Amino acid sequence: MAHLVLLGTGGTIATRATGEGRAVQVGAAELLRAADAVWPRPGVRVEPHDVAGRASFAARPTDVLDLAGRIASAVAVAEGVVVAHGTDTLEESAFLVSLTHSSPVPVVFTGAQRPFDDPAPDGPRNLAAALRWAASPQSRGTGVTLAFADQILPVVGARKTHTLALRAFAAPGRGPVGQVDEAGVRALATVRPAPPLLAPGVRDLPRVEIVGQYLGADAAAFTDARSRGVRGVVVAAFGSGNTTPEATRACLRLLSDGVPVVVTSRVGEGPVVGLYAGGGADLAAAGAVFAGDLSPWQARLLLACVLAGTTPGDLDAVRDRCLDWLRETGTVSSPDPTSPPRKDPTR
Numbered sequence: 001m002a003h004l005v006l007l008g009t010g011g012t013i014a015t016r017a018t019g020e021g022r023a024v025q026v027g028a029a030e031l032l033r034a035a036d037a038v039w040p041r042p043g044v045r046v047e048p049h050d051v052a053g054r055a056s057f058a059a060r061p062t063d064v065l066d067l068a069g070r071i072a073s074a075v076a077v078a079e080g081v082v083v084a085h086g087t088d089t090l091e092e093s094a095f096l097v098s099l100t101h102s103s104p105v106p107v108v109f110t111g112a113q114r115p116f117d118d119p120a121p122d123g124p125r126n127l128a129a130a131l132r133w134a135a136s137p138q139s140r141g142t143g144v145t146l147a148f149a150d151q152i153l154p155v156v157g158a159r160k161t162h163t164l165a166l167r168a169f170a171a172p173g174r175g176p177v178g179q180v181d182e183a184g185v186r187a188l189a190t191v192r193p194a195p196p197l198l199a200p201g202v203r204d205l206p207r208v209e210i211v212g213q214y215l216g217a218d219a220a221a222f223t224d225a226r227s228r229g230v231r232g233v234v235v236a237a238f239g240s241g242n243t244t245p246e247a248t249r250a251c252l253r254l255l256s257d258g259v260p261v262v263v264t265s266r267v268g269e270g271p272v273v274g275l276y277a278g279g280g281a282d283l284a285a286a287g288a289v290f291a292g293d294l295s296p297w298q299a300r301l302l303l304a305c306v307l308a309g310t311t312p313g314d315l316d317a318v319r320d321r322c323l324d325w326l327r328e329t330g331t332v333s334s335p336d337p338t339s340p341p342r343k344d345p346t347r
């Protein structure tokens with residue numbers, strides 16, 4: 001009989017309405033009973049555990065690293081692990097866990113948009129689908145995935161794309177990679193699992209801040225970040241990876257002082273690339289890492305995990321490790337001899 005472990009961490013899936021607002025009150029065993037009422041699971045034994053009971057906006061990296069430890073223990077004894085999690089930070093927690101996960105045993109994150117006591121809750125069906133996917137041989141070797149609104153999404157590139165709708169997550173340009181519904185469990189695409197990056201036993205992450213770009217953004221946020229002792233900065237840049245002239249100069253100063261800069265986009269879909277003089281082209285030429293289509297918050301975790309294993313100030317090592325990981329996951333292309341030069345060196 002297949003054996004799964006269900007880890008409850010809180011989130012809307014486990015909330016009921018109270019006078020103070022939604023509050024986590026439902027444990028993993030009760031969630032499991034509700035999921036079983038949606039789809040029975042003959043031949044699958046599920047062991048429920050409560051790991052935490054909070055809204056996910058209150059979770060810290062140390063909490064997620066603790067969760068990763070619990071998952072590592074579960075992976076050693078089970079054929080699949082399902083994590084019931086709040087959706088506010090689900091794509092970050094799942095991503096961070098994926099950077100610690102190296103087993104073929106699948107880890108599936110799910111959650112809900114509506115509370116447990118809603119007259120038409122989505123949590124029981126989401127959880128039932130996550131359990132079916134985790135129990136299916138098709139999920140073996142897929143690393144960490146998300147099960148939401150009948151879809152299976154890869155963790156890399158996944159993001160919350162709707163505040164309230166039941167289809168709350170997407171992985172634009174990458175997924176869904178599977179479907180679970182009345183017609184069964186279907187793998188739609190091969191998932192390339194994220195390679196592990198973080199050594200076991202790391203208890204917290206170095207400070208990395210995200211600086212957003214907006215019309216007329218100046219250098220103040222970079223200067224402030226610097227004064228707080230950041231080890232690295234992720235820029236949520238305009239469009240395909242551009243920054244205001246002041247922000248570009250601030251990034252160049254950071255890089256020349258040995259502080260890594262990772263470029264992402266504030267747009268919800270598509271890769272960044274250094275195309276524009278004074279913006280992305282200057283950042284690329286100065287050695288900023290362009291993180292493909294990773295969201296700023298997933299790129300922040302990538303950079304923090306790389307920094308956790310790198311000597312402070314070794315900018316080349318940080319850049320190489322980030323790029324290796326981005327290439328291995330297909331997030332950025334490997335050097336391509338046929339691509340046109342971005343800059344004419346004679347001009």
Ligand SMILES: NC(=O)C[C@H](N)C(=O)O
Binds near residue numbers: 010012113
């Ligand atoms: N839908 C949700 O789960 C949102 C909730 N605030 C949480 O992240 O815990």
